[in-house]
Amino acid sequence: MGDIMQVKIDKLDNFGRGITYINNKICFVDNALPGEVVEIEITKEKSKYLEARVINVIESSPDRVKVDCSYYDICGGCNLRHLSYQKENEFKREKVQELINHIGKLNVKVNDTLYGPEKNYRNKVTFHSSKNKIGYYEKGTKNIISIDNCLLLDNLINDNIKNIKYSQKDIVIRTSNDGKEILMNDDSSIITSIGDKKYYVSRDSFFQVNKYLTKNLYDLIRNNIDKKYNKCLDLYCGTGTIGIYISDLVNEIIGIDYSESNINDANKNMILNSITNISFICDKVENKIDTFKNIDLVIVDPPRAGLDNKTKKYLNEINSERIIYVSCDPATLSRDLKDLSNNYNILNITPVNMFPRTYHCESVAVLERK
Ligand SMILES: C[S@@+](CC[C@H](N)C(=O)[O-])C[C@H]1O[C@@H](n2cnc3c(N)ncnc32)[C@H](O)[C@@H]1O
Structure with a gap:
C-alpha cells in the first residue's frame, strides 16, 4: 500500500491523466480532472515521477460526469469517460x-x-485471449479482463462477442460501416463504405476505425x-x-x-x-x-x-x-x-x-x- 495524501490537480497531460506536484516531483493521477481536490494513493515511485490513483474525490470538477462503463477502473481501453x-x-x-x-x-x-x-463508433476490435478469457488488457498489465459489452464498439460486434471462438492469437472482428457485414477473425474480407466509395477490407488490413x-x-x-x-x-x-x-x-x-x-x-x-x-x-x-x-x-x-x-x-x-x-x-x-x-x-x-x-x-x- 503506497502513501495516501490529498492533492489539487493542475491540468491534464497528453494521456488524459491529472498532473500534480508532490515535493516538486511530477505525479500523474488517473481519473482526476483539473481543479479537483482528490485523495490519492501513490502506486508507483520512480526517480523522476510518481503515479497515483484516486481514492476519493473531495472537490469535484463541474466537468466530471458519471462513468457509464463498469470496466472503466480496470480496463486500459478508455481514459476520458469521467470527463464530459x-x-x-x-x-x-x-x-x-x-x-x-x-x-x-x-x-x-x-x-x-x-x-x-x-459511443458504439468502432468498426473493429482486437481482443486478446487466453484459455478461458476473451477481452482487453487490464490497465498497465497483460492480464486479460473478459468483456461482454464495450461502449466503444459497434453493436453488431457486441452482439457477436458470445460467438467468438478462443484462439492462440489475437482475435480481430470488423463490421462494415453500414452495420450489415461482419468479419469474425478469418481470412475473408468485408465490403464497407465511406461516402459513395466502397472498400474491401481484410482481417489484417488497415482501415479507419x-x-x-x-x-x-x-x-x-x-x-x-x-x-x-x-x-x-x-x-x-x-x-x-x-x-x-x-x-x-x-x-x-x-x-x-x-x-x-x-x-x-x-x-x-x-x-x-x-x-x-x-x-x-x-x-x-x-x-x-x-x-x-x-x-x-x-x-x-x-x-x-x-x-x-x-x-x-x-x-x-x-x-x-x-x-x-x-x-x-x-x-x-x-x-x-x-x-x-x-x-x-x-x-x-x-x-x-x-x-x-x-x-x-x-x-x-x-x-x-x-
Ligand atoms: C494511419 S495508417 C493510414 C492509412 C490510410 N491513409 C487510411 O486513411 O486508411 C498508416 C499506414 O502506414 C503504413 N506504414 C507504416 N509504416 C510505413 C512505411 N515505413 N512505409 C510505408 N507504409 C508504412 C501502415 O501499413 C498503415 O497502413
Missing part, C-alpha cells in the same frame, strides 16, 4: 495547440475539434484540395481509401504502403470503384520517396512515429504546391511541421476526434509551398 464529451473535445484542441506552439514553435491557431457520436467520422475526415481532406492537381502522392495509403476518395480532384495518384494485405485490398478497391488514374506500390515510403518527379500534391498519413528524415528532406526539396498531413499523434505532427516550416506555410490545423473517450487524437494539417 464537450470538454474532451476542448481538451484535445488545447493539447494540439500546446504541442504546435511548444514542439512545433509555430504560431498557428488550431481549429475547433471535429467530432461525432461518442470510426464508422461515423471517417467521411468527415476525408471530406476535410477533399475540401482542402483547392484546385485540380496533376500528380499526387498518397503516402502510407493503407487500402487506398484516401486516394480513391479524392481521385476526381487529381489527374494521377500514386499510393504507397508497406503492407501486402493493404496493397492487395487497395488494388481490388481501385477496380471496385472503377478508378483508372491511381496505382499502388507495396514498399516502405523511405525506399521509394526519391524516385518520384513533378509532384504537386502530397497526402501523408503516417503511423504515430510520424515522418522519417529522408521523407521530410524529400518533401522539403520537391516543394510540392500543397501537402495535407493526416496525423494520429500531435507530438510527432508538431515536430514534422517544424521541420517542414522553412519551405511551407501552415494554412490550418484541425483536430478530428476519431477516438472518443480515449486520449488519442487525429489531426489534419494543410501546408502550402512558400
Whole structure:
C-alpha cells in the first residue's frame, strides 16, 4: 500500500491523466480532472515521477460526469469517460495547440475539434485471449479482463462477442460501416463504405476505425484540395481509401504502403470503384520517396512515429504546391511541421476526434509551398 495524501490537480497531460506536484516531483493521477481536490494513493515511485490513483474525490470538477462503463477502473481501453464529451473535445484542441506552439514553435491557431457520436463508433476490435478469457488488457498489465459489452464498439460486434471462438492469437472482428457485414477473425474480407466509395477490407488490413467520422475526415481532406492537381502522392495509403476518395480532384495518384494485405485490398478497391488514374506500390515510403518527379500534391498519413528524415528532406526539396498531413499523434505532427516550416506555410490545423473517450487524437494539417 503506497502513501495516501490529498492533492489539487493542475491540468491534464497528453494521456488524459491529472498532473500534480508532490515535493516538486511530477505525479500523474488517473481519473482526476483539473481543479479537483482528490485523495490519492501513490502506486508507483520512480526517480523522476510518481503515479497515483484516486481514492476519493473531495472537490469535484463541474466537468466530471458519471462513468457509464463498469470496466472503466480496470480496463486500459478508455481514459476520458469521467470527463464530459464537450470538454474532451476542448481538451484535445488545447493539447494540439500546446504541442504546435511548444514542439512545433509555430504560431498557428488550431481549429475547433471535429467530432461525432461518442459511443458504439468502432468498426473493429482486437481482443486478446487466453484459455478461458476473451477481452482487453487490464490497465498497465497483460492480464486479460473478459468483456461482454464495450461502449466503444459497434453493436453488431457486441452482439457477436458470445460467438467468438478462443484462439492462440489475437482475435480481430470488423463490421462494415453500414452495420450489415461482419468479419469474425478469418481470412475473408468485408465490403464497407465511406461516402459513395466502397472498400474491401481484410482481417489484417488497415482501415479507419470510426464508422461515423471517417467521411468527415476525408471530406476535410477533399475540401482542402483547392484546385485540380496533376500528380499526387498518397503516402502510407493503407487500402487506398484516401486516394480513391479524392481521385476526381487529381489527374494521377500514386499510393504507397508497406503492407501486402493493404496493397492487395487497395488494388481490388481501385477496380471496385472503377478508378483508372491511381496505382499502388507495396514498399516502405523511405525506399521509394526519391524516385518520384513533378509532384504537386502530397497526402501523408503516417503511423504515430510520424515522418522519417529522408521523407521530410524529400518533401522539403520537391516543394510540392500543397501537402495535407493526416496525423494520429500531435507530438510527432508538431515536430514534422517544424521541420517542414522553412519551405511551407501552415494554412490550418484541425483536430478530428476519431477516438472518443480515449486520449488519442487525429489531426489534419494543410501546408502550402512558400
Ligand atoms: C494511419 S495508417 C493510414 C492509412 C490510410 N491513409 C487510411 O486513411 O486508411 C498508416 C499506414 O502506414 C503504413 N506504414 C507504416 N509504416 C510505413 C512505411 N515505413 N512505409 C510505408 N507504409 C508504412 C501502415 O501499413 C498503415 O497502413
